[in-house]
Amino acid sequence: MISRNRPPRRVGVRTRNRPSPVGAQVASNVASNVASQPALDPIDASPSFKHKAYAALKNAIVAMDIYRSRADIRLDERKLAQDFGISRTPVREAMAQLESEGFVRLVPRRGIYVVRKTKREVIEMITAWAALESMAARLITQTASAEEIAGLRRMFATFEGGHVQAKLDEYSDVNIEFHQTIIRLSRNRVLIDLAENLFTHMRMIRRKTIGEKDRADRSIRDHMNIIEALEARSTDRAEQLVRDHALGLADHVARFADYLD
Amino acid sequence: MISRNRPPRRVGVRTRNRPSPVGAQVASNVASNVASQPALDPIDASPSFKHKAYAALKNAIVAMDIYRSRADIRLDERKLAQDFGISRTPVREAMAQLESEGFVRLVPRRGIYVVRKTKREVIEMITAWAALESMAARLITQTASAEEIAGLRRMFATFEGGHVQAKLDEYSDVNIEFHQTIIRLSRNRVLIDLAENLFTHMRMIRRKTIGEKDRADRSIRDHMNIIEALEARSTDRAEQLVRDHALGLADHVARFADYLD
DNA sequence: ATCTGGCATATTGTATACCAACCATGATTA
DNA sequence: TAATCATGGTTGGTATACAATATGCCAGAT
Numbered sequence: 001m002i003s004r005n006r007p008p009r010r011v012g013v014r015t016r017n018r019p020s021p022v023g024a025q026v027a028s029n030v031a032s033n034v035a036s037q038p039a040l041d042p043i044d045a046s047p048s049f050k051h052k053a054y055a056a057l058k059n060a061i062v063a064m065d066i067y068r069s070r071a072d073i074r075l076d077e078r079k080l081a082q083d084f085g086i087s088r089t090p091v092r093e094a095m096a097q098l099e100s101e102g103f104v105r106l107v108p109r110r111g112i113y114v115v116r117k118t119k120r121e122v123i124e125m126i127t128a129w130a131a132l133e134s135m136a137a138r139l140i141t142q143t144a145s146a147e148e149i150a151g152l153r154r155m156f157a158t159f160e161g162g163h164v165q166a167k168l169d170e171y172s173d174v175n176i177e178f179h180q181t182i183i184r185l186s187r188n189r190v191l192i193d194l195a196e197n198l199f200t201h202m203r204m205i206r207r208k209t210i211g212e213k214d215r216a217d218r219s220i221r222d223h224m225n226i227i228e229a230l231e232a233r234s235t236d237r238a239e240q241l242v243r244d245h246a247l248g249l250a251d252h253v254a255r256f257a258d259y260l261d
Numbered sequence: 262m263i264s265r266n267r268p269p270r271r272v273g274v275r276t277r278n279r280p281s282p283v284g285a286q287v288a289s290n291v292a293s294n295v296a297s298q299p300a301l302d303p304i305d306a307s308p309s310f311k312h313k314a315y316a317a318l319k320n321a322i323v324a325m326d327i328y329r330s331r332a333d334i335r336l337d338e339r340k341l342a343q344d345f346g347i348s349r350t351p352v353r354e355a356m357a358q359l360e361s362e363g364f365v366r367l368v369p370r371r372g373i374y375v376v377r378k379t380k381r382e383v384i385e386m387i388t389a390w391a392a393l394e395s396m397a398a399r400l401i402t403q404t405a406s407a408e409e410i411a412g413l414r415r416m417f418a419t420f421e422g423g424h425v426q427a428k429l430d431e432y433s434d435v436n437i438e439f440h441q442t443i444i445r446l447s448r449n450r451v452l453i454d455l456a457e458n459l460f461t462h463m464r465m466i467r468r469k470t471i472g473e474k475d476r477a478d479r480s481i482r483d484h485m486n487i488i489e490a491l492e493a494r495s496t497d498r499a500e501q502l503v504r505d506h507a508l509g510l511a512d513h514v515a516r517f518a519d520y521l522d
Numbered sequence: 523a524t525c526t527g528g529c530a531t532a533t534t535g536t537a538t539a540c541c542a543a544c545c546a547t548g549a550t551t552a
Numbered sequence: 553t554a555a556t557c558a559t560g561g562t563t564g565g566t567a568t569a570c571a572a573t574a575t576g577c578c579a580g581a582t
Contacts, residue, residue, distance in 0.1 A: 048369070048535065050357075077564070087537040092564085093357055096311075100361060108309070109543045109564055121450070128451040131396030135388065189382070190389040194455055309565065338534070348567045353534085370534050370573045 049090035056084065057094050061103050062204055066114055067259055073114040075104065101197055119260035122205060123250050129198045130246030133179060136186035136195075137238040140230050144185045149230045152181060159220060171216055172206065178223055182242065205260070215252065222248075310351035317345065318355050322364050323465055327375055328520055334375040336365065362458055380521035383466060384511045390459045391507030394440060397447035397456075398499040401491050405446045410491045413442060420481060432477055433467065439484055443503065466521070476513065483509075 047055075057080070066073060081091045095112055098104045105113045117125070140149065155174050176199070183195045222245040229238035253260075318341070327334060342352045356373055359365045366374050378386070401410065416435050437460070444456045483506040490499035514521075 050535080078562095081537095088564090089536055089538090093354065093535095096354055096357060097361060100358060106564080109562090110545090111563070124449045124451040127396065127400070127449055128393065128455060131392045131452070132389065135392035139388070188385045188388055190385040190459075191392070194389060198451075311565080349534095350566055350568090354565095367534080368574095370532085371575090372533065 049084075049086045050093045053080075053084055053086065053090045054094035054097055057091075057098060058103065058200075061098070061114055062200060064114065064204075066116055067205060075112040075114065077112065102201065117201065117205070117260070119253065119257055122202075122257065122260060123254055125198050125201055126246060126250040126253065129195060129202070130243050130250065132191050132195045132198070133182055133246060134239045134243035136183045136188065136191055137226065137230065137242040138235050139186040139188060139191075140182065141233045141235040141238050143187065144230070146231070148185050149227065152178065152185075152227050152230070155181075156220065156223065171220075175219060175223075176203065176206075182226075205257075218248075219245075310345075310347045311354045314341075314345055314347065314351045315355035315358055318352075318359060319364065319461075322359070322375055323461060325375065325465075327377055328466060336373040336375065338373065363462065378462065378466070378521070380514065380518055383463075383514055383518065383521060386459050386462055387507060387511040387514065390456060390463070391504050391511070393452050393456045393459070394443055394507060395500045395504035397444045397449070397452055398487065398491065398503040399496050400447040400449060400452075401443065402494045402496040402499050404448065405491070407492070409446050410488065413439065413446075413488050413491070416442075417481065417484065432481075436480060436484075437464065437467070443487075466518075479509075480506075 057075075064073065075095075077088050077091055077095070081088045084091065095104060095106060099106050102117075103115055105115050107113065155178055158174070159171060180196075180199060183192055186192070222241065226238060226241045226245065229241050318336075325334065336356075338349050338352055338356070342349045345352065356365060356367060360367050363378075364376055366376050368374065416439055419435070420432060441457075441460060444453055447453070483502065487499060487502045487506065490502055
């Protein structure tokens, strides 16, 4: 269901009473710490409730197996706020963010629904991802260090010699890691951010798309070819291999992903 | 108790059709993923204050010449809400959206600041845009109709024979329209949405990047070559030309856009 | 004159109250 | 019986009140 029981955690008890002469205590505490140690303390992460709610909701949504059933999955603002122990406002702001990222749909006076991507949308996302990652591959051939590229090769050490079949689950993780690393090595923040969102969406259908063993075998060969092209600094070839690899997945989805729609 | 006098706001029908003459109007489509149905319905009435505030704020920000001065540009939530005649809530929601799109930065307890992109960020955006548009070019060679491609050629009818110099302003508009049309003809909603946001950012520095006459001349030649490749359905060549055209702009910015940073 | 510390102020983050639109349900009527 | 309408409850949108904190100013000490 939508909301599992949450332990009645006490999030930020907000004292209605304002202890008047305070403020100096906290300040002095911090000050002494800083004075003795110029090394900056890791800024005490104070993510707002909005960010926390966002992260929690996103995790919850991504963890759902939303394509198993076709029934609408509705989220209840008030209930979620209650479960989180916060008010509706940060939940709403988190929801608005998730809507702009395509994870939920806010229907006025109807409810908030988890979005199921259609087959067409999935293919469009993979195509866009192909565009971004192939550009990342170009950039890697021009700016990445040999060591960085070597790191890509090391990822697949476990699977040398055709042990892919035996460890499909693990391979699936490495597979994702590989593609994320490609993007990251581009050192292009825009590419990284855009691709990350697409990736998150694709992880949600991963369970069903990466299942086939034949694809895993072909996949690892593709990856090796890509790595070789990157090592050889063959810009155009690396781009092409990455693009075709991704578009191959798009084609696969187009033909076999009947569970979509 | 103190029931506020709510003005009888009847949120208008908000006509979907915008008879804007030349592009340059982003339509501020936040509707997100609802569409994806083949025939897109003209619904999309966005009655909420949030959407209106979002559109108004985005237009205002884009219209600013934020790179002329280096002084921080701060936006005041309460003042804006007052000016719009609404409460802070929808303004805040609009601001959160604009932050996730990279237009403003919300600093807790400090204020809301309009974001100036650094030169590096601009180059990264152009690079990402190159990736998206070159993929769009590929798709066009595979799926667009001849008539659609012909429309691209008609855009430049005005400038046949080297009248570009005389009408730099007009050319600048057509230039933008050209690239947006390329993206749009891909019929890939993800590409379209992602590129639109990048485009909006780039329009904000357009005043300074498209100034040179030499670039305009070279630009129109590039465009013609692109159109020819599309007409010939040369997938790889179209992709390459579009990509190089965009990366050329990135290179230009890298070398001459000293006003950034 | 300079520095320190506390307070007023400004500004966002969060909670809560209220409202209008929507839905389901069941009574009512032709 | 079937269609219509009244009605109450649910839900997201909006307004507003309250809390938390960053900043600047000024008094007082050195």
